[in-house]
Amino acid sequence: MAVNEQLDSTIEQHDAVAVHSEGKRSTPLYIASRKVYPKAVSGYFRNLKWILTAIFLGVYYITPWIRWDRGEHAPNQAVLVDILHRRFYFFGIEIWPQEFYYVAGLLIMGGVGLFLITSVAGRAWCGYACWQTVWTDLFLVVERWIEGDRNARIRLENGPWTASRVAKFLAKNAVWLLIALATGGAWIFYFADAPTLLKSFFTGQAPFVAYATVGVLTFTTFVFAGYMREQVCIYMCPWPRIQSAMFDENSLLVTYNAWRGEPRSLHRKKALAAGQKVGDCVDCNACVAVCPTGIDIREGSQLGCITCALCIDACNEVMDKMGLPRGLISYSNTVTYNDNAAGKPTHLKASTVFRPRTLIYFTVWSLAGLLMMMSLFTRERLDVNIVPDRNPLYTKLSDGGLRNGYQLKILNMKQQPLTFRVEMQGLAEGSFAGDGLTMVSPREATVNVEADKLKNVKIYVTMPPNTVKSESSELAFKVTETGPEGDGESLVTGTVFHGPKVK
Amino acid sequence: MSKRERDEISGTETTGHTWDGLKELNTPLPRWWVWTFYVTIIWALGYSIVYPSWPLLTTNVKGLWNWSSRGDVAASLSAAQGAQKEWLDKINAADVNAINADEQLRNFAVAGGAAAFKVNCVQCHGSGAAGAVGYPNLNDNDWLWGGSLDAIYTTIQHGIRSTDDGSTRDSAMPAFADGVLDATQIDQVANYVLKLSGNEADEAAATAGAQLFTDNCASCHGADGKGMRDFGAPNLTDSIWLRFDAPTKENIVAQISKPHHGLMPAWAAKLDDATIKQLAVYVHSLGGGE
Numbered sequence: 052m053a054v055n056e057q058l059d060s061t062i063e064q065h066d067a068v069a070v071h072s073e074g075k076r077s078t079p080l081y082i083a084s085r086k087v088y089p090k091a092v093s094g095y096f097r098n099l100k101w102i103l104t105a106i107f108l109g110v111y112y113i114t115p116w117i118r119w120d121r122g123e124h125a126p127n128q129a130v131l132v133d134i135l136h137r138r139f140y141f142f143g144i145e146i147w148p149q150e151f152y153y154v155a156g157l158l159i160m161g162g163v164g165l166f167l168i169t170s171v172a173g174r175a176w177c178g179y180a181c182w183q184t185v186w187t188d189l190f191l192v193v194e195r196w197i198e199g200d201r202n203a204r205i206r207l208e209n210g211p212w213t214a215s216r217v218a219k220f221l222a223k224n225a226v227w228l229l230i231a232l233a234t235g236g237a238w239i240f241y242f243a244d245a246p247t248l249l250k251s252f253f254t255g256q257a258p259f260v261a262y263a264t265v266g267v268l269t270f271t272t273f274v275f276a277g278y279m280r281e282q283v284c285i286y287m288c289p290w291p292r293i294q295s296a297m298f299d300e301n302s303l304l305v306t307y308n309a310w311r312g313e314p315r316s317l318h319r320k321k322a323l324a325a326g327q328k329v330g331d332c333v334d335c336n337a338c339v340a341v342c343p344t345g346i347d348i349r350e351g352s353q354l355g356c357i358t359c360a361l362c363i364d365a366c367n368e369v370m371d372k373m374g375l376p377r378g379l380i381s382y383s384n385t386v387t388y389n390d391n392a393a394g395k396p397t398h399l400k401a402s403t404v405f406r407p408r409t410l411i412y413f414t415v416w417s418l419a420g421l422l423m424m425m426s427l428f429t430r431e432r433l434d435v436n437i438v439p440d441r442n443p444l445y446t447k448l449s450d451g452g453l454r455n456g457y458q459l460k461i462l463n464m465k466q467q468p469l470t471f472r473v474e475m476q477g478l479a480e481g482s483f484a485g486d487g488l489t490m491v492s493p494r495e496a497t498v499n500v501e502a503d504k505l506k507n508v509k510i511y512v513t514m515p516p517n518t519v520k521s522e523s524s525e526l527a528f529k530v531t532e533t534g535p536e537g538d539g540e541s542l543v544t545g546t547v548f549h550g551p552k553v554k
Numbered sequence: 555m556s557k558r559e560r561d562e563i564s565g566t567e568t569t570g571h572t573w574d575g576l577k578e579l580n581t582p583l584p585r586w587w588v589w590t591f592y593v594t595i596i597w598a599l600g601y602s603i604v605y606p607s608w609p610l611l612t613t614n615v616k617g618l619w620n621w622s623s624r625g626d627v628a629a630s631l632s633a634a635q636g637a638q639k640e641w642l643d644k645i646n647a648a649d650v651n652a653i654n655a656d657e658q659l660r661n662f663a664v665a666g667g668a669a670a671f672k673v674n675c676v677q678c679h680g681s682g683a684a685g686a687v688g689y690p691n692l693n694d695n696d697w698l699w700g701g702s703l704d705a706i707y708t709t710i711q712h713g714i715r716s717t718d719d720g721s722t723r724d725s726a727m728p729a730f731a732d733g734v735l736d737a738t739q740i741d742q743v744a745n746y747v748l749k750l751s752g753n754e755a756d757e758a759a760a761t762a763g764a765q766l767f768t769d770n771c772a773s774c775h776g777a778d779g780k781g782m783r784d785f786g787a788p789n790l791t792d793s794i795w796l797r798f799d800a801p802t803k804e805n806i807v808a809q810i811s812k813p814h815h816g817l818m819p820a821w822a823a824k825l826d827d828a829t830i831k832q833l834a835v836y837v838h839s840l841g842g843g844e
Contacts (some may be wrong), residue, residue, distance in 0.1 A: 443683075449696040456693075511841045518794075
């Protein structure tokens with residue numbers, strides 16, 4: 052297709068083919084992939100995407116370097132996944148491994164949040180927030196900066212390997228590699244003290260796993276964002292497959308309003324003059340040229356569309372030049388589309404966002420969030436486990452009394468060393484003792500537990516002869532924070548005392 | 555080159571092979587697949603040079619790196635031993651009481667002793683060290699040869715009635731039925747022993763048995779029947795019996811008439827000193843240690 056002289060001279064006719072067109076992908080099973088050369092575009096959605104990209108990249112790179120004072124007994128990194136010591140720090144929140152359900156809760160919120168976003172605005176995640184999209188965008192900026200925009204890149208790649216092309220190729224890949232290295236490099240700082248690790252990383256002192264992680268992430272970033280790009284979305288990612296089940300007739304999708312655009316015409320003025328019926332689409336292919344996944348939105352909603360909305364910007368630009376109203380390609384939903392197609396001019400109603408489905412998703416999402424917040428702010432930073440010995444269940448003593456052994460585990464999850472009082476409740480004749488305990492009376496002891504540590508004490512409960520009436524009797528231990536540091540938090544934990552079978 | 559035939563329906567070339575009129579489409583493998591295949595061949599060549607590969611008649615090609623799974627295990631084991639060396643050196647240098655007094659050393663010894671116990675001791679004493687009839691329960695506070703750290707350490711080192719250790723703990727209760735006491739006298743002594751431990755007994759027989767006990771038994775079990783650890787003679791006044799579950803007269807008569815004697819191997823020749831020390835600390839930690 053050549054530039055059409057019939058077209059308004061300000062509008063460029065793009066020689067663009069949708070390489071991932073639904074219709075064309077069914078031919079041979081294996082073909083060498085055809086490259087997509089997304090054209091630069093400007094407009095409302097492009098600006099929105101620049102802002103979001105800057106925020107996401109900023110959060111990713113800066114977060115591990117934020118400091119957070121937790122006193123002398125814990126690391127001072129705001130966000131830290133301390134795998135070695137089994138702790139997760141997030142600003143004022145510290146999570147122990149057994150509190151991992153908070154992470155499960157976050158995953159539930161993430162899942163339901165995606166349902167919510169998808170039912171409201173389609174693949175907003177894919178188009179704006181997915182790291183594949185964000186990093187591909189970043190790599191494209193580098194590519195345009197070094198090799199030029201779409202047409203220049205196509206010319207360059209179809210031409211010979213001149214010195215200038217080699218130089219551009221090397222420069223582009225070098226910058227990509229640097230970005231990929233910085234990406235993989237930033238990841239490891241979430242798992243160790245960032246300044247220390249940065250120093251040891253460059254002096255060769257960092258653990259092997261750090262280098263391996265950086266290596267793998269550098270490689271995947273480079274290959275995925277530099278060379279595979281839309282193929283990751285179309286062939287590798289499961290999310291596009293799942294979400295078609297989440298759209299309904301009210302979901303906002305990037306839509307080519309065919310009722311307005313068709314029949315499309317390259318020769319709009321001539322056709323209008325001849326009294327023929329023409330749509331607003333001038334078939335300039337701008338929407339195809341800017342598409343980062345190489346599809347033609349005019350073929351309708353499809354797997355390859357990540358709803359980045361860049362075609363909306365591209366089309367609006369053309370519509371402005373043609374003096375036609377914007378929104379030939381727009382965010383729309385099936386209801387609005389069908390009404391318009393049926394001849395009832397309808398505008399998108401904001402109220403469609405609030406429908407039972409989205410409200411239920413929002414309720415579940417906020418309930419999960421509120422429950423987590425409540426539990427986070429009210430949770431005890433003390434936990435006690437008492438595990439009775441199972442072998443032997445009980446020991447007969449020389450005076451005929453009985454003794455049971457227990458592992459008493461006191462988890463001091465606070466950032467300071469504390470003293471706990473351990474009191475025995477139930478089995479009034481009994482007493483207890485254990486290594487590491489300071490006995491106050493036969494039924495009361497104190498024990499010191501280091502900050503942010505678990506203390507494991509072996510304790511023995513002894514019952515005098517002929518006082519155990521049952522094969523299994525209940526007793527409990529009350530563990531209370533004491534001393535000037537403690538704030539009196541206490542927990543009563545029940546367990547059992549085993550004895551011989553009563554005949 | 556001959557002209558290639560194209561399948562009309564799919565538009566794909568055929569290979570030219572025909573079987574009973576069926577033609578094979580020439581669908582090439584994807585490039586990435588072919589290249590991956592070539593890479594695996596090159597990888598296999600390198601692998602077979604570096605690692606053990608070709609079988610020979612009696613052995614095999616060892617490979618440049620001389621790697622073997624046995625060598626790998628040996629390296630892991632020596633690495634584990636190396637990691638423990640710091641602690642084992644301290645345990646070797648200290649005596650059992652010093653080990654028990656140091657919290658860190660004690661934790662290490664209890665864990666190491668528990669592991670060694672599961673390998674060497676559970677066959678008789680049980681995995682919970684609760685023993686069985688004839689095999690002492692190590693959890694309770696009744697000790698035949700002493701429950702202090704030093705006594706436990708000595709017992710494990712030299713064993714009890716061990717035939718291959720000159721310093722072993724040794725004693726033997728005579729078989730009183732072999733002409734020492736007659737059946738009536740044994741019955742009287744048994745009644746007295748029942749009474750000693752607070753069990754039901756025939757008062758008249760027990761009274762007669764008291765004198766017999768003083769004459770025949772007190773030299774080892776003590777005048778009060780509380781036993782003597784020097785001879786490993788059990789305390790007969792408590793609730794714990796080694797040879798039977800229930801203290802009946804029949805059981806006691808059987809033991810007086812023809813006693814059973816326990817045997818424990820001497821471990822000094824079989825285990826290193828650090829292991830024996832750890833075992834002693836572990837057994838002492840089970841709740842009955844003195």
